[in-house]
Amino acid sequence: MAVIIKLDCGRCRTYLELEAGDTVLELNQKGTVGKLIFHCPVCNERRERPVEGLHLSALIAAGVGYFTPRPLICEGDVDQFVFQLDRRTDSEIWEELEQ
Numbered sequence: 001m002a003v004i005i006k007l008d009c010g011r012c013r014t015y016l017e018l019e020a021g022d023t024v025l026e027l028n029q030k031g032t033v034g035k036l037i038f039h040c041p042v043c044n045e046r047r048e049r050p051v052e053g054l055h056l057s058a059l060i061a062a063g064v065g066y067f068t069p070r071p072l073i074c075e076g077d078v079d080q081f082v083f084q085l086d087r088r089t090d091s092e093i094w095e096e097l098e099q
């Protein structure tokens with residue numbers, strides 16, 4: 001049985017009835033809070049709704065797919081990478097890439 005998720009767009013205020021497969025959850029790193037991502041057919045735009053707690057569990061139980069975004073790379077990570085590169089010879093780098 002397909003689960004229907006009822007919500008309003010939030011932008012155009014259209015009341016939508018979406019199937020679980022028409023939505024996806026983006027969770028934080030701990031999986032405790034997230035955003036329900038869907039496409040509004042009226043606005044023709046990607047929309048998001050914050051979700052947490054029981055609503056989050058209920059959506060996952062209803063079959064809504066979810067993902068956790070990879071952490072962003074910050075400037076410090078790049079500096080660290082460049083520093084590591086500078087300390088290696090070309091042959092060492094190739095050796096690592098070939099593994």
Ligand SMILES: [Zn+2]
Binds near residue numbers: 014
């Ligand atoms: Zn809309």
